[in-house]
Amino acid sequence: MGIRSVLSRPLARWVVQRQQEWMYRPAEAQQRWFQHLVGQARNTQFGADHRFRDIQTVADFRQAVPVRDYEDLKPYIEKVVAGEPDILWPGKPLYLAKTSGTTSGTKYIPITRDSIPNHINSARDALLNYIYETGNGAFLDKKLIFLSGSPELDQKGGINTGRLSGIVNHHVPAYLRTNQLPTYETNVIDDWETKLDRIIDETIHQPMSLISGIPPWVQMYFDRIQERTGKKIKDVFPHFSLFVYGGVNFEPYRAKLFETIGKRVDSIETYPASEGFIAYQDTQTEEGLLLLLDSGIFFEFIPAEEFFEENPRRLTIGEVELGKNYAVIINNNAGLWGYSIGDTVKFVSREPYRLVVTGRIKHFISAFGEHVIGEEVEKALQYAMAHHPETEVVEFTVAPMVAPAEGLPHHEWLIEFAAPPHDPAAFVRDLDSRLTELNVYYDDLISGNILQQLKLTALPRDTFRNYMKSLGKLGGQNKVPRLSNDRKIAEGLLAIAKQSHE
Secondary structure, X not given: OOHXXXXXXXXXXXXXXXXXXXXXXXXXXXXXXXXXXXXXOOOOHHHHHOOHHHOOOHHHHHHHOOOEOHHHHHHHHHHHHOOOOOOOOOXXXXXXXXXXXXXXXXXXXXXXXXXXXXXXXXXXXXXXXXXXXXXXXXXXXXXXEEOOOOOOOEEEOOEEEEOXXXXXXXXXXXXXXXXXXXXXXXXXXXXXHHXXXXXXXXXXOOOEEEEEOOHHHHHHHXXXXXXXXXXXXXXXXXXXXXXXXXXXXXXXXXHHHHHHHOOOOEEEEEEEEXXXXXXXXOOOOOOOEEEOOOOOEEEEEEEHHHOOOOOOXXXXXXXXXXXXXXXXXXXXXXXXOOEEEEEEEEEEEEOOEEXXXXXXXXXXXXXXXXXXXXXXXXXXXXXXHHHOOOOEEEEEEEEEEOOOOOOOOEEEEEEEEEEOOOOHHHHHHHHHHHHHHHOHHHHHHHHOOOOOOOEEEEEOOOHHHHHHHHOOOOOOOOOOOOEOOOOHHHHHHHHHHHHHHO
């Protein structure tokens, strides 16, 4: 047993003990952060504009601070990006996390000296919770890989600017840097496919024990290794024991990923965002991710069905219910106030508060009033795959077909298979029947002959990869939305598929 794994155990015990101090007193932790955040920001421009000096209660805060998305907050953020101090939070940010917005183009999310521990310590604590519960810290003594964006930083207004994963890379603890891969020189390569080949060069003969990244990009890494070696990943990396992931639902990728690995390995799910590290899997035995209620964020939750209303309810942690979809609103020590991060979650436990991510508040299909969400299409796909176990899915998305050349309108499922179902028609029936069970509005539209059964379009291999490449978004933290209310993504994929046939 190496020195890292030995020293990790007392640290893991300390972290879990501190965690238990707040996880069973969630309302108290959140109230402390509410008071601290408002107090710290009173003398900022945002605090002055929104009368923070007069705010005493959460009700006062909601009267003064509306719910905003990036576009709404952009006038303040533009001043931050220009280098002006004391706009959203005292002083200037340490970093600006650069991310892509569907309507905003490039977004710049502030990360301050106060908020950086939320990003760094939360990732660390996810691993330490695992070590505490399982006693397995041996992976720390081998090689670790984090498939991430480039750590190379630019500057905006005198502030270091880059992808969140690249920023975090600068804060990997010194005791892990000596066994972290890939090297800095490889990590800064912009072209994903070139970078991936170089990563394989650097890792293929190393004792890899922990592999971390978004599942589709990790799958691509594994596929390339198999192409080179003709071996299962377990035979290339016999010490590989822990997979850390986030960013997308793992279930559609699980079967193929573990088939490629050739054995079961433990996994840890995380929920990081540029706006803040929201939650992580704190146990291997319970469903859901532990909501981080004592990490610089005061959370609010809006019932998803009310989100687009003029005055939706904004609930604190003590007011949420199990099994309901909520839009996540954060107020944090990076200066984001009443900020909608765009995600929807559902609580599966209240003691402590654990959640699952169910989709994006703006990623849904409701072309006909059905309001189908990401969680429902993913569950329908899981159901169909379970009934057709030979099926392996690389990637998928769903779009409405409002005016087909013939027949009734329908949902089109565009799926890239690694192994297609033996009976596609039965697969479609299983998808559709499960979706009607999950969404009563969709069921009404089907039974009322407003919509016909969904249509399946099988896409050629590498269609999703080539589509993302065409957008300049191959690799890193980028992902294709599970569903959308228009056909922009669908038509882009179909165009790429057509090119591959020509």
